[in-house]
Amino acid sequence: MRFALTRLGYAIIVIFLVSVVTFAALHASPGSVISSVLNVTTTPHSVVVAYERSHGLLDPLPVQYWHFISGVLTGNLGTSLVSNLPVAQIVRNSIWYTALLAGSAFLLTFGLGIPLGVLAAVTEGSWFDRVIRTVASFVLAIPNFVLAIAAVLILAVHLHVLPAGGAGSFSDLIMPAVVLAAEPWSLTVRVMRTSFLEHMSADFTRTLRARGVPEWRVQWLHVLRNAAGPVISLGILQIRNLLAYTLLIEVIFTWPGLGTQLVNSVLQRDYNVTLVLTLLLATVIVLAAALGDILLSLVDPRVRVNGGNP
Amino acid sequence: MAIAPALTGQPVGHRERGLLRTLISRANIAWVIGSLILLSAGTVGVIIQVVPSLRHLYLNQDLEATLKPPLSPNHLLGTDNLGRDLGWQLIAGLGTSLAIGIGVALLSVVLGLIVGIFGGFFGRAADAVANVVVDVTWAFPAILLAVVLAGWIGPSLTTVILALALTNWAGFARIVRGEVLSLRERDFVNAARVLGVPKVLISVRHLASNLVPVTIVLTVYFIATSIIGEAGLTFLGLGVQPPMPSLGETLSTGREYISESWWPVILPGVLLVIIVLFLNGLGDHLRGQLDPRGRVQRR
Amino acid sequence: MTSDLLPDVPASSPDTAVSALEISSLQVSLQGRQASTSLVTDVSLAVAPGEIVGLVGESGSGKSLTALACMGLLPRGVVIAAGDVRLSGVSLVGMERKKLRALRGSAISMIFQDPLTSLDPCARIGSQIVETILAHRDVTAAEARKDAVELLDRVGIPRATERMRAYPHEFSGGMRQRVMIAAALVLRPRVLIADEPTTALDVTTQAGIVELVLELRRELGMAVVWISHDLGLIGQLADRVAVMYAGEVVEMAGMRDLFVTPRHPYTHGLIDSARRGEYGELFGFIRGNVAEPGHWPAGCRFAPRCERVVAGCEQHPELRPLDQASVRCINPMTRDGAQ
Numbered sequence: 001m002r003f004a005l006t007r008l009g010y011a012i013i014v015i016f017l018v019s020v021v022t023f024a025a026l027h028a029s030p031g032s033v034i035s036s037v038l039n040v041t042t043t044p045h046s047v048v049v050a051y052e053r054s055h056g057l058l059d060p061l062p063v064q065y066w067h068f069i070s071g072v073l074t075g076n077l078g079t080s081l082v083s084n085l086p087v088a089q090i091v092r093n094s095i096w097y098t099a100l101l102a103g104s105a106f107l108l109t110f111g112l113g114i115p116l117g118v119l120a121a122v123t124e125g126s127w128f129d130r131v132i133r134t135v136a137s138f139v140l141a142i143p144n145f146v147l148a149i150a151a152v153l154i155l156a157v158h159l160h161v162l163p164a165g166g167a168g169s170f171s172d173l174i175m176p177a178v179v180l181a182a183e184p185w186s187l188t189v190r191v192m193r194t195s196f197l198e199h200m201s202a203d204f205t206r207t208l209r210a211r212g213v214p215e216w217r218v219q220w221l222h223v224l225r226n227a228a229g230p231v232i233s234l235g236i237l238q239i240r241n242l243l244a245y246t247l248l249i250e251v252i253f254t255w256p257g258l259g260t261q262l263v264n265s266v267l268q269r270d271y272n273v274t275l276v277l278t279l280l281l282a283t284v285i286v287l288a289a290a291l292g293d294i295l296l297s298l299v300d301p302r303v304r305v306n307g308g309n310p
Numbered sequence: 311m312a313i314a315p316a317l318t319g320q321p322v323g324h325r326e327r328g329l330l331r332t333l334i335s336r337a338n339i340a341w342v343i344g345s346l347i348l349l350s351a352g353t354v355g356v357i358i359q360v361v362p363s364l365r366h367l368y369l370n371q372d373l374e375a376t377l378k379p380p381l382s383p384n385h386l387l388g389t390d391n392l393g394r395d396l397g398w399q400l401i402a403g404l405g406t407s408l409a410i411g412i413g414v415a416l417l418s419v420v421l422g423l424i425v426g427i428f429g430g431f432f433g434r435a436a437d438a439v440a441n442v443v444v445d446v447t448w449a450f451p452a453i454l455l456a457v458v459l460a461g462w463i464g465p466s467l468t469t470v471i472l473a474l475a476l477t478n479w480a481g482f483a484r485i486v487r488g489e490v491l492s493l494r495e496r497d498f499v500n501a502a503r504v505l506g507v508p509k510v511l512i513s514v515r516h517l518a519s520n521l522v523p524v525t526i527v528l529t530v531y532f533i534a535t536s537i538i539g540e541a542g543l544t545f546l547g548l549g550v551q552p553p554m555p556s557l558g559e560t561l562s563t564g565r566e567y568i569s570e571s572w573w574p575v576i577l578p579g580v581l582l583v584i585i586v587l588f589l590n591g592l593g594d595h596l597r598g599q600l601d602p603r604g605r606v607q608r609r
Numbered sequence: 610m611t612s613d614l615l616p617d618v619p620a621s622s623p624d625t626a627v628s629a630l631e632i633s634s635l636q637v638s639l640q641g642r643q644a645s646t647s648l649v650t651d652v653s654l655a656v657a658p659g660e661i662v663g664l665v666g667e668s669g670s671g672k673s674l675t676a677l678a679c680m681g682l683l684p685r686g687v688v689i690a691a692g693d694v695r696l697s698g699v700s701l702v703g704m705e706r707k708k709l710r711a712l713r714g715s716a717i718s719m720i721f722q723d724p725l726t727s728l729d730p731c732a733r734i735g736s737q738i739v740e741t742i743l744a745h746r747d748v749t750a751a752e753a754r755k756d757a758v759e760l761l762d763r764v765g766i767p768r769a770t771e772r773m774r775a776y777p778h779e780f781s782g783g784m785r786q787r788v789m790i791a792a793a794l795v796l797r798p799r800v801l802i803a804d805e806p807t808t809a810l811d812v813t814t815q816a817g818i819v820e821l822v823l824e825l826r827r828e829l830g831m832a833v834v835w836i837s838h839d840l841g842l843i844g845q846l847a848d849r850v851a852v853m854y855a856g857e858v859v860e861m862a863g864m865r866d867l868f869v870t871p872r873h874p875y876t877h878g879l880i881d882s883a884r885r886g887e888y889g890e891l892f893g894f895i896r897g898n899v900a901e902p903g904h905w906p907a908g909c910r911f912a913p914r915c916e917r918v919v920a921g922c923e924q925h926p927e928l929r930p931l932d933q934a935s936v937r938c939i940n941p942m943t944r945d946g947a948q
Contacts (some may be wrong), residue, residue: 015443018449025462141587144540145545146579152423153576157569201684210680210721211741211792212714225731244451248542252565257797263546266460274461282449289448300731301776 004294011290018282023065026275066277078272082265087276090261095280097167098257102177102246108181109188109238114231117192122219124197133193136186144245148179148252165254176253180245184238191234195227202226229300236292240285335376338599341592348588349406355405358398358556368555377571388573391563396574400581402555406538407585410550414471414539416534418478419525425479426486440487444480452477452539453546460548470549474539478532485528489520523600527593534589541582557582620817627698628655629832630679630717630800635692637674637683639902645690646903649674649856652692656832658799661823663847663864664836665879671856672836676802680719681709697799715745718793722805724785728777735761738792745796760791763822782815787821794825801826802834807842819845821864844868852876855899855910862934871933872941874915909938917942933937939948 059067071078077087120129139147155175156164162175199205200223208218245252258277265273358364372393380388380396387397425440450458456473463469543549544558552559557578564574637649649671655752666672677683679694681701694701696717701709717767721727738757739750746753754773763854764787777785786806793801803822807815823846826833837843843850843864850867852860852875860873871877897914906922907918915922916939928937 014442014449015444017446021446022458025458028462138566141590142579142583143542143586145561146582147541149561149568149575150579152565153568153572203721203723206682207721207727207789208729209682209710210713210719211744212710212712213740213744214710217740217744222729224730226729240448240451240676242451247453247457251546262457263548266457266465267547271461274457276453278458278461281454283449286445286449302730302778305544 002171003297006250007293007297011286015283018286019069019279022275022278022282023068024061026271026278027061027064027198039167077276080265080270080273082268082270082273087273090273091258091276091280094256094258094261098246098250100261101173101180101250101257102242104173104177105184105242105246106239108171108177109184109242110235112181113185113188114192117189117231118196118224120189121193121196121200130223131223132189136189139182144183145178145248145252147182148175148249151175151179152252157273165252167255172180172253172255176249176255180242180249184241187234187238188231189262192227192231195230196223199223199226202219225299229296232296232299236289239288239292243281243285312436314395326392334543336513338595341595342533342582344588345592348585351401352405352408355401355555356409357405359402359405368394368402369553370394377567377574379571380573380577387577390560390574391567391571396560396577399555399560400557400578403557403560403578404585406550406554406582407540408533410467410471410474410540411533411536414474414478414536415529417471417475418482418532419529421475421479421481423486423521426483427490437487440483444483447476450477453543456543456546456548458467465548465551467550467554470543473543474536477534477539482528482532485524486521489524527597527600530589530593530596534586534593537585537589538582543576624705628695629658629660629697630654630656630834631648631693631695631698632675632679633693633695635675635678635694636690637671637678638688638690640686640688647690647856647905648687648902649678652853652856652858653928654834654851654858654861656800656834658832659826659830660849661826661833661847663843663850664853665832665838665840665843665850666853667838667899669813669855669901670853671902672853673804675853676719676834676836677803679800679802680713681706681716682713682719696838711745713743714793714797714798715796716815717800717802718785718796718798719802719804720793721805723809724782724789724806725777725809727789728785730777733774733776734780734788735775737788738795741792741795756795757791760795761788764788764791764793765817777911781814782810785808786814786818790818790821790825792828794831797829798831800832800834806839806884808837808839822846851893852879855905857903857937858928858935859911859937860934861928866933870942872934872936872943873911873938874940875911876916877942910936 068078075088077091079086080090083090116132120132123129142150152164152175155162163169163172166172200219202223204226205218205223208222209215213222246257247259247263249255250257251263254260258281261273262277262281264270265277358367370393372389375382375385375389376391376393378385378389378393380386382388385395386395387400390396390399425443428436428440448540452473455476455500456469459469459473540549541556541558541561544556545562546558547562549558550556560574560578562576564571568575632652632654635649636647638645638647646717652671652675654662654675664672664675674683674687678689679701681704683689689702690704696712700713728734732740735754735757738760739753742748742753742756743750748756754905756770758773761772766772766784766787777788780788789806798869801822807818810818819842822833822835825831835843835846846863849861849863851858852873853868854875860867860871860876862872868880869875871880900906900910900913906923907925909915909926912918912922921939924939926937926939928935931941
């Protein structure tokens with residue numbers, strides 16, 4: 001319990017620092033912020049300065065930051081410089097799509113990855129084991145956006161089995177989710193398998209057998225619990241990757257989630273949107289890492305002592 | 311300097327043969343050849359971008375001959391939507407990718423070494439600071455970082471390089487720090503105490519011989535991930551801008567014409583897969599040769 | 610789950626006519642792709658109830674494999690190629706796996722060398738003992754817990770009730786080993802095999818463990834096989850000693866007898882080097898190195914290092930009785946200790 005609180009506390013500090021860094025980077029010079037609104041070269045300088053002043057862009061950065069943060073905490077996330085819609089609304093419109101996609105990929109990764117990894121370990125050497133390992137290696141060799149495009153080419157363009165994009169129906173979800181889950185799934189299977197096998201022949205397993213503990217308990221309770229550690233650590237990494245790759249996959253499949261919004265906002269220089277969405281994603285990543293560490297501490301009591309750091 | 315090794319036994323990381331000899335041995339000949347092929351192709355790709363009179367090879371648009379399939383006359387791999395030769399586009403793009411990949415890898419390694427040594431050597435406080443920095447960096451996966459950088463300085467070659475380098479260095483720094491920490495516990499303390507030889511000298515030597523294998527292997531992996539990273543970022547529009555050629559760019563435009571032509575999409579993809587497979591294999595192989603203790607994790 | 614005594618294993622009795630553990634002509638081999646390699650050959654050993662037999666040898670001599678063979682815990686690819694292991698007269702070789710598992714931990718137990726890696730780090734120590742009980746006895750969890758606490762107390766864990774909920778990493782090495790012993794003995798087995806349980810511990814802690822085992826042996830009337838490479842330690846504990854070299858028993862004698870008049874040249878070498886006060890440095894004074902399994906000479910396996918080699922040593926010697934002991938040597942050292 002103490003560990004959980006400390007870990008979360010640390011996460012909040014990190015999130016704060018992240019927000020400072022992001023804010024500073026995006027607002028580094030007022031010129032860049034307003035260039036999407038006003039054409040800086042043709043507008044008279046006095047108009048530009050007046051605009052800057054009225055929008056608080058000439059205040060010192062810490063002051064601007066304070067305005068921003070107090071706004072966030074009261075629910076005001078700013079306004080899009082391009083569409084004039086409240087950023088909060090933009091987030092609301094797209095967040096569920098991203099959650100759906102990432103969530104499905106997450107389920108596929110761990111819901112399929114962990115059982116298959118364990119099964120591969122338990123049937124080590126069999127055809128099943130070899131098939132799983134080959135598929136995993138094959139998938140890992142292909143960068144996911146290449147995989148996505150190839151999938152679209154084959155399944156949508158040539159075979160007409162699945163749609164190439166959009167988010168209207170369930171079948172639109174299948175390809176993006178599978179492609180997104182492909183790499184994390186492969187890694188999860190491999191790590192789960194290796195970890196499980198290692199622990200199956202560990203010293204403590206031998207001791208348990210020497211005491212006559214039934215084999216099913218040895219495997220499904222003791223080994224699994226110990227083998228889970230590396231998988232959870234990997235899981236933290238995978239959540240981060242999932243969120244990062246979501247950006248890419250959403251764009252390829254024209255899935256209207258946060259990712260497409262974020263990429264568009266950058267290309268259109270819509271800084272208010274970029275700022276909020278970036279912070280949102282970064283915060284989720286940091287929280288996911290914290291939760292993962294806490295989960296790890298529940299499984300492996302040694303983590304509670306070391307704080308999870310080597 | 312000659313005294314220290316005798317006292318502490320063989321220097322850590324001592325090998326039977328020299329490093330260079332190990333690398334260029336019979337067992338490695340296939341990898342050496344492969345690397346040379348890759349490097350040559352990349353160099354050609356860079357040359358045709360840099361030498362003005364050669365640029366036409368990949369820039370030349372031929373609107374009469376757009377989207378010609380592979381094995382067409384004059385165009386071994388076909389043309390793209392603007393009639394540019396796909397083969398030369400790929401080579402040029404490969405040049406860009408390799409140049410960026412190597413640049414990023416070197417940058418990450420240097421950054422990682424600095425921070426890792428700093429954190430490992432200078433005590434708990436510096437270590438804590440380094441840890442926080444790493445954790446803040448952790449919140450920004452490459453794409454997100456690229457987004458922030460693109461927001462700051464606009465999409466460009468620099469953006470890509472910075473984004474990728476800043477993503478990689480943290481993991482490397484952690485490994486370096488671990489190595490420095492474990493080294494501090496070892497010979498370094500004893501030798502210094504007994505002989506009064508400057509601690510710095512002994513540790514630098516041992517550190518170097520321990521870190522070199524890890525660094526080489528990780529550099530190879532970084533090049534692979536950076537190549538993919540650059541392609542991905544450019545694909546999104548956040549990276550290298552036209553007319554600079556890039557495999558990501560070819561993929562991106564090719565995607566718009568995917569229903570008519572598979573080659574602008576599949577060929578860059580295949581090339582990427584081959585390069586990545588090769589580099590990962592090279593990294594694994596080097597790891598087997600140089601780092602049998604398995605300190606390096608690929609991911 | 611199982612009744613207190615398996616019907617086919619007779620109740621333990623003070624009658625020492627039936628050995629608690631009897632190993633006869635055991636051969637353990639590694640099954641390779643084309644051929645098998647012998648790892649242990651022709652090992653015979655009998656332990657009476659309440660007796661402690663020391664099994665001495667350097668690493669690679671096959672002593673751990675012998676122990677694992679008795680428990681049915683040989684690693685993959687390693688099998689009992691010949692011979693028999695009998696627990697109170699009942700043969701364990703070829704026994705059904707379920708029955709063997711039922712005997713492990715309840716009738717025959719084993720403790721291992723490294724208490725840190727030998728305990729599940731993710732499980733509380735109390736639950737590890739309770740689990741053992743529940744795997745063999747039809748009792749309630751509460752009763753099992755009571756038994757566990759009693760035993761933890763008995764082996765010297767302070768504040769046993771609280772410590773039940775602790776994890777292995779919260780204990781010192783010596784305490785962890787005591788927990789291992791508790792878990793191994795909670796069901797009062799007839800035979801305990803201890804595979805170098807104190808090698809990873811410091812001398813003081815070691816003494817505590819030895820004392821504990823001796824006490825428990827007295828209370829439970831258990832037979833103990835204590836494996837070690839440390840002759841000095843064996844000298845504190847054992848009633849009889851078997852010396853192993855290169856996969857076979859080369860000498861077997863009563864403890865005092867062995868130390869006073871070692872008969873096999875190898876035994877003599879061991880004792881000699883131990884006496885020189887090099888604690889732990891046993892083998893610097895026997896020239897040469899042990900041959901690996903698969904590369905054993907056809908004749909006497911110690912011959913390449915032996916100073917008493919004579920004609921006839923190229924024949925593989927049998928284990929023969931000599932005075933009160935057995936030796937595998939055609940030129941053993943005699944009572945007067947002469948060369």
